[in-house]
Structure formats: structure tokens, C-alpha cells
Amino acid sequence: MRRTWRFISTVMGIIFRHPVTGTTIIPVLPDGRIVLVQRSDSEKWGLPGGMVDWGEDIPTAARRELAEETGLELVNIERLIGVYSDPYRDPRLHSISVLVEAKVTGEIEIEDKLEILQAKAYLPEELPLGDLSHDHDRQLKDYLDGKIALVK
Template structure:
């Protein structure tokens, strides 16, 4: 599988030669806990989110990805936390991610079982920082420090 992914990544790089755009969400439950997903591909915790589909805007991508990965509904987008564009931020491909804080509601469930192993809510002092997927450690730290980042 690893070799196939390297091949696909190379072909995508040749065809597109531009980063892929995506959204990452910091879902905040009414009680203040932050929702994370455990990823199927790495087994690591991370923030929900995904690629903006062709013909979609971010305001469509965010609630769709939130629902697919956590089962939760978007109440409102609270703020733009940052835009992360480092070529190494996602080990799979060069992607640019727009990070937003969002109020959410509903019942947590891993709807997309191909991508998500489990969904869990953490209080701020219980977040599993230090070994999150992608660059989500940095994204969460920036958020917790109240920063707005262009990186």
C-alpha cells in the first residue's frame, strides 16, 4: 500500500503541480470540550477536516467534513484560526489547510469508517498533544494561545 500511495502522490504532483486546498475544524461542544478523531490510516488523534471538493466552497466543505468524520452538526463558525501551507504539513501531499473554530452539536459518531476509527471529546487540559496527526499539534497550540496564523 505504501508504494502505491507514493506512486499516486507522484502522479498527482505531476498532474496538478499545485497544492490541494482543505479545511480543518476545531469542533467545540456546548460544554467546551474539543472533539478529535482517531485516524484510520495512522491510528493517531487529529482534528476533523478534509479536501474542498470540486465546485465546493469552504462554507460547504466544513459542515460536510464535520458530519462525515464526527457525526456532529455545525452550529456556527466562530473564527478563522489560521491558514497552514507548509509543503510538509501533511505527509501524504502538499496541501493548504484553512483552520476554523466551530461551535457544534449532536451525537458523536464515526460516520466515515474508512477514515475514522473513533471520535472523542477532550477537555483542554486532557488533549493528547505531542503526537497528533499531520501538523495538528501546532494548529491546536496556536488555537489554545489565541493566535491567528498564516504559516
């Protein structure tokens, strides 16, 4: 029994004392518009994305999250924009997000209606910067400035 408890304690420590890895996507439609989603928990706009599931790699997680939150199909990951690891970037937990730019196609149709209220495409100059969820203002600024970022 003591050995089992030590095992459980070790696993819980690993799970709850380490950051969770996720991906954030800058979905670019063929006409150059960027798709943002409005989250149901905060009602703030932001980039689509989410946690990497067990057994997934970043491209697979990005493809899945994009489809769930926007209904769009990921055609190609164009480039890595940055890795964001500030412990306070996500108000729920310590997460590390890998930000990628992706060419996407299809029609916007939200599959995960519990998490996402709506999705909308914006021309880069029309993006509602200033009060996006998480650290998505920073992420979009880095993208628009052509930076590759490894930031806390």
C-alpha cells in the same frame, strides 16, 4: 491528437503541480470540549477535516467533513484560526489547510468508518498534545494561545 495530448498534459500539470486546499475544524461542543478523531491510516489522533470538493466553499466543506468524521452538526463557524501551507504538513501531498473554530452540536457518531477509527471529546486541558497527525499539534497550540496564524 497532438492538441488533445497538450490539453491533457496541461490539465495534469495544473492538478498535480499545485497544492490541494482543505479545511480543518476545531469542533467545540456546548460544554467546551473539543472533539478529536483517530485516523485509520496512521492511527494518530487529530482534528477532523479534509479536502474541499470541486464546487464547494470552505464552510460547506467544513460542515460536510465534520458530519462524515464525527456525526456532529456545525452550528456556526466562530473564527478563522489560521492558514497552514507547509509543503510537508501532510505526509500524502502538498495541501493548504484553512483552520476554523466551530460551535457544534449533536452526538458523536462516525459516518466514514473507513477513514476514522473513533472520535472523542476532550476538555482543553486534557487534549493529547504531542503526537497528533499532520500539523495538528501546531494548529491546536495556535488556537489555545489565541493566535491567528498564517504560517508555512
